[in-house]
Amino acid sequence: MVLLRQFTLAISAAVAALGSLLFIGWNYFYRRRLPVCEPGPRRPAVRQVCRERQVLVLGLDGAGKSSVLRCLSGAGVSRGCGPTWGFNTVCVNILGCQLHFLEIGGSVNLRTYWTQYLQSAHVLVYVVDSADRERLPLAKAELHRLMAADSQLPLVVLGNKQDRRAALRAPELQEALSLDAVGDERKCFLLAVQLDWDGMELPRSLRELQELLLQLLSPR
Numbered sequence: 001m002v003l004l005r006q007f008t009l010a011i012s013a014a015v016a017a018l019g020s021l022l023f024i025g026w027n028y029f030y031r032r033r034l035p036v037c038e039p040g041p042r043r044p045a046v047r048q049v050c051r052e053r054q055v056l057v058l059g060l061d062g063a064g065k066s067s068v069l070r071c072l073s074g075a076g077v078s079r080g081c082g083p084t085w086g087f088n089t090v091c092v093n094i095l096g097c098q099l100h101f102l103e104i105g106g107s108v109n110l111r112t113y114w115t116q117y118l119q120s121a122h123v124l125v126y127v128v129d130s131a132d133r134e135r136l137p138l139a140k141a142e143l144h145r146l147m148a149a150d151s152q153l154p155l156v157v158l159g160n161k162q163d164r165r166a167a168l169r170a171p172e173l174q175e176a177l178s179l180d181a182v183g184d185e186r187k188c189f190l191l192a193v194q195l196d197w198d199g200m201e202l203p204r205s206l207r208e209l210q211e212l213l214l215q216l217l218s219p220r
Contacts, residue, residue, distance in 0.1 A: 058127070136177070
């Protein structure tokens with residue numbers, strides 16, 4: 001029993017150290033001079049947009065966060081993409097706005113540290129596997145924990161994997177995640193997405209996500 005207790009304490013300490021190192025490492029990365037993003041497709045400018053903004057991407061493991069970011073960056077969908085251990089960063093340039101996407105892994109150990117990254121984010125994108133009905137209550141609980149930690153950060157919920165037969169549609173997701181309970185002080189949006197990327201053009205749902213992010217991040 002003593003050896004088991006010591007082993008458990010050692011594992012807990014290692015997990016805590018990992019979370020701290022990730023947080024310190026990302027703060028260093030974001031505060032130093034950020035790399036210039038490759039220009040995206042040219043579109044007619046409708047307004048003056050932001051220069052640099054950070055978008056925090058969270059969600060349970062297996063929700064499809066990395067696949068969404070791969071599509072946004074033009075890399076396409078990787079069917080063999082495994083879960084993110086630690087964090088993943090992607091930079092996308094849209095109409096002169098450099099969007100720095102930060103994805104934190106969704107495993108149970110890393111979810112403990114999610115709230116530490118809210119303070120430096122301008123928008124939170126929360127990805128949900130809309131076909132994983134068994135874990136929807138857990139996805140809801142983690143989402144509401146994040147909202148309780150920051151009551152004003154703009155929120156975009158992505159109901160991913162809409163191409164699956166078991167997927168909940170937007171109205172069902174809104175009810176399952178209790179998004180009606182979001183206060184008026186927060187901008188909150190729900191987008192249903194599926195990553196049917198043909199390598200030529202972004203899926204319509206992700207183009208809508210890009211345009212929504214520009215609206216949220218553009219100066220008023």
